[in-house]
Amino acid sequence: MADVVGHSSLERDYSLTGTRSRHAVEVGLAAAEWYHSDVPRKTLKALMKRRDGPAIRDTFIWIALHFVLGAGGIYFWGTWFSVPFWFAYGVVYGSACDSRWHECGHGTAFRTRWMNDVVYHIASFQIMRNPVNWRWSHARHHTDTIIVGRDPEIAWMHPINLVLKALAFVGIYDTWQSLKVLFRNAFGELSDDEREYIPVSEWNRAHFWARIHVAIYMVVLVSVIAMLVSGSGWASLIPVLLIGGPRVYGCWHFVMTGLLQHGGLAEDVIDHRLNSRSLYMNPVSRWLYWNMNYHVEHHMFPMVPYYSLPALHEELKDDLPSPNTSIWDAYREMMGAVMKQRNDPTYAIRKELPPTAKPYKEDLHLSVPERKD
Amino acid sequence: MPWIDACATDDVDEEDVIRWDHGDATFAIYRSMDGAFFCTDGLCTHEQVHLADGLVMDNEIECPKHNGLFDYRTGKALRAPVCVNLGTYETKIENGRVFVELSE
Ligand code: FES
Numbered sequence: 001m002a003d004v005v006g007h008s009s010l011e012r013d014y015s016l017t018g019t020r021s022r023h024a025v026e027v028g029l030a031a032a033e034w035y036h037s038d039v040p041r042k043t044l045k046a047l048m049k050r051r052d053g054p055a056i057r058d059t060f061i062w063i064a065l066h067f068v069l070g071a072g073g074i075y076f077w078g079t080w081f082s083v084p085f086w087f088a089y090g091v092v093y094g095s096a097c098d099s100r101w102h103e104c105g106h107g108t109a110f111r112t113r114w115m116n117d118v119v120y121h122i123a124s125f126q127i128m129r130n131p132v133n134w135r136w137s138h139a140r141h142h143t144d145t146i147i148v149g150r151d152p153e154i155a156w157m158h159p160i161n162l163v164l165k166a167l168a169f170v171g172i173y174d175t176w177q178s179l180k181v182l183f184r185n186a187f188g189e190l191s192d193d194e195r196e197y198i199p200v201s202e203w204n205r206a207h208f209w210a211r212i213h214v215a216i217y218m219v220v221l222v223s224v225i226a227m228l229v230s231g232s233g234w235a236s237l238i239p240v241l242l243i244g245g246p247r248v249y250g251c252w253h254f255v256m257t258g259l260l261q262h263g264g265l266a267e268d269v270i271d272h273r274l275n276s277r278s279l280y281m282n283p284v285s286r287w288l289y290w291n292m293n294y295h296v297e298h299h300m301f302p303m304v305p306y307y308s309l310p311a312l313h314e315e316l317k318d319d320l321p322s323p324n325t326s327i328w329d330a331y332r333e334m335m336g337a338v339m340k341q342r343n344d345p346t347y348a349i350r351k352e353l354p355p356t357a358k359p360y361k362e363d364l365h366l367s368v369p370e371r372k373d
Numbered sequence: 374m375p376w377i378d379a380c381a382t383d384d385v386d387e388e389d390v391i392r393w394d395h396g397d398a399t400f401a402i403y404r405s406m407d408g409a410f411f412c413t414d415g416l417c418t419h420e421q422v423h424l425a426d427g428l429v430m431d432n433e434i435e436c437p438k439h440n441g442l443f444d445y446r447t448g449k450a451l452r453a454p455v456c457v458n459l460g461t462y463e464t465k466i467e468n469g470r471v472f473v474e475l476s477e
Pocket of ligand 1: 139418419420436437438439440442454455
């Protein structure tokens with residue numbers, strides 16, 4: 001089975017067009033029937049209910065913070081006082097955009113459709129994701145969560161490269177990769193994987209939005225050069241600190257929370273309780289992350305908006321493993337597992353379920369090559 | 374084109390949807406806020422997930438899997454990842470029952 005698992009026992013073929021992808025389809029791991037906790041229809045309907053209010057409030061605060069913090073950074077330019085302003089601006093731009101991109105991509109943040117779309121496009125730009133490609137990749141992530149060869153959004157691929165993971169916190173490598181994709185798309189090219197999960201009818205839109213993003217970055221670059229030429233010195237960095245740069249210096253919070261979503265947990269399972277992590281977090285992180293710390297709950301019921309996830313958590317908690325108690329607690333658990341997975345990628349955390357929970361759904365698990373021995 | 378007795382009007386809450394199976398086919402029956410009834414194919418055109426688990430808002434049904442959106446009155450696909458429209462079927466109400474018109 002070496003051709004299925006990759007070049008060595010540590011490697012796997014995560015491409016969406018390889019042997020592992022075909023295998024997932026053949027054995028039924030692709031588009032499988034996943035486990036769902038039972039929730040009465042009336043309760044679920046109430047939890048799914050959309051309102052504009054919470055997201056309008058949060059978006060207003062989010063946009064206001066951009067202006068206030070950016071203005072503070074510029075006002076205090078050249079003094080140490082500007083540093084905390086840029087630090088906070090970076091997080092509000094470069095990290096909060098991930099959850100806004102995500103929630104508005106699902107169309108659940110606002111009740112009004114155009115509001116979801118506007119915030120989705122702003123946040124996609126901030127996080128340097130082609131808004132068309134990522135809508136489709138994220139749909140696939142929900143159909144085939146952490147199924148090898150099917151899910152294009154697996155953050156922890158084996159063999160795990162801890163240097164790259166550490167670098168992700170400063171965003172340089174990821175930003176470079178994202179810009180390469182945007183430029184490639186802007187020149188009218190899609191990769192094999194992108195062609196696999198984006199329908200042909202959407203390809204032109206993918207090129208169009210990549211061109212818009214690239215054009216804005218070009219304007220930023222030209223502004224920096226113009227300021228340099230006109231003798232603005234270090235202040236010439238301000239345009240890039242405001243636009244684009246925060247994806248590098250402010251992304252650490254979204255990377256920190258994002259890596260926890262599935263890290264150290266199982267691949268190739270069809271029960272989100274085995275491959276996703278819920279945890280409790282401080283209120284600031286929850287605001288930045290729009291409650292995606294309730295990640296098992298989100299994957300089971302993606303129609304529940306972020307502001308109802310705490311209530312969904314209360315509804316489901318007797319059927320789910322207990323959440324980690326903090327970001328620190330979750331990192332301790334995850335990194336312990338990741339260190340083991342570096343030598344044995346079949347290792348995964350298997351959390352104990354409360355006595356009230358239904359057992360894990362594991363019917364297809366032995367179809368996975370590594371689990372056969 | 375026969376009219377088939379599908380369900381009682383009370384079976385569907387206002388601004389909600391239920392599943393209705395007939396023969397080998399499966400459908401979704403909707404009741405709008407103003408009490409009108411509609412019927413579409415039951416499975417989402419994206420990945421064949423049943424829409425009866427979805428959310429009815431105004432005149433739209435949101436698919437439970439990836440939040441694709443359809444106008445349930447016309448079947449029109451409104452938001453990615455759905456691109457293909459749903460089939461729709463005429464309904465009528467008689468004696469507190471919902472009838473759906475299906476082809477032979
Ligand atoms: S299955 Fe309905 S939107 Fe994907």
